[in-house]
Amino acid sequence: MVDNTLKFLPTIDIHTHFPLSPVTFFISDAKNLPPFDKYLAALNTAHVTDAVILCGPKKGAMRQENELLASRIKPMQGRFIPVAWLNPKYDSPDDFQALIEENNFRGLKLHPVFNGYKLTDLIVKPFIEKAIEYKLPIMIHSGWGPEGSVKDIGSLAEAYLDGTFVCLHMKEEYGLNDRFSHIEMAAHNTNVFLECSYIPHPRRLAEAVDVMGVEKILFGSDYPWGARDIAWEKTKVTYAPISYTDKKRILADNAKELFNL
Numbered sequence: 001m002v003d004n005t006l007k008f009l010p011t012i013d014i015h016t017h018f019p020l021s022p023v024t025f026f027i028s029d030a031k032n033l034p035p036f037d038k039y040l041a042a043l044n045t046a047h048v049t050d051a052v053i054l055c056g057p058k059k060g061a062m063r064q065e066n067e068l069l070a071s072r073i074k075p076m077q078g079r080f081i082p083v084a085w086l087n088p089k090y091d092s093p094d095d096f097q098a099l100i101e102e103n104n105f106r107g108l109k110l111h112p113v114f115n116g117y118k119l120t121d122l123i124v125k126p127f128i129e130k131a132i133e134y135k136l137p138i139m140i141h142s143g144w145g146p147e148g149s150v151k152d153i154g155s156l157a158e159a160y161l162d163g164t165f166v167c168l169h170m171k172e173e174y175g176l177n178d179r180f181s182h183i184e185m186a187a188h189n190t191n192v193f194l195e196c197s198y199i200p201h202p203r204r205l206a207e208a209v210d211v212m213g214v215e216k217i218l219f220g221s222d223y224p225w226g227a228r229d230i231a232w233e234k235t236k237v238t239y240a241p242i243s244y245t246d247k248k249r250i251l252a253d254n255a256k257e258l259f260n261l
């Protein structure tokens with residue numbers, strides 16, 4: 001029997017986007033994005049108290065897109081944790097530093113698949129070092145292409161033991177990331193957290209808790225992508241065969257510690 005009161009558990013969504021420039025690629029459905037009031041309504045319906053907010057996808061340099069986002073959320077800073085999505089091929093570590101110093105960005109996001117590079121490329125290095133210098137988490141997209149290999153995230157985490165990494169998505173893909181890739185990689189690397197959007201089933205979450213412990217598992221929706229419904233994504237945590245305390249940790253407590261909330 002599922003306890004419906006669980007849907008009211010205060011939640012921190014560590015992976016949402018709000019694109020301010022038009023998104024002209026992806027499948028047509030993904031281009032029709034909700035306006036800001038709908039975005040806020042989605043957070044409220046899912047009882048999301050705080051959300052990591054990222055800009056939308058952009059080809060080429062991305063600094064400006066992050067700055068637009070910062071000015072959009074300025075009156076609501078308390079609720080949002082802005083994380084800078086940058087493209088190491090076009091942006092510089094100085095761009096990242098400016099976003100931290102001038103706009104209070106509190107993490108780095110890398111998307112090697114969309115932006116077209118490998119995590120092992122030398123251009124990535126100074127961004128990781130900058131995040132470590134400021135003690136900020138480094139969120140990395142996984143899946144949807146060879147550059148999204150979970151193994152590469154593991155190698156990067158091993159090379160930078162001072163860094164704190166978050167592997168985004170727990171999507172299983174034939175020939176790329178299988179059922180246990182994410183869990184085993186995070187169990188092996190103490191400095192890697194897992195964000196669980198696209199996890200196929202609540203039971204998989206229980207397996208993750210069994211193998212790696214609950215402390216490094218974080219709730220994220222990838223809204224307005226993913227299931228395009230944060231409350232629905234949250235049911236994968238509330239329906240999982242794990243303890244109430246573990247659900248609370250995944251939905252909020254772990255993220256509070258990671259982002260010093």
Ligand SMILES: [Zn+2]
Pocket residue numbers: 015017054141222
């Ligand atoms: Zn994302």
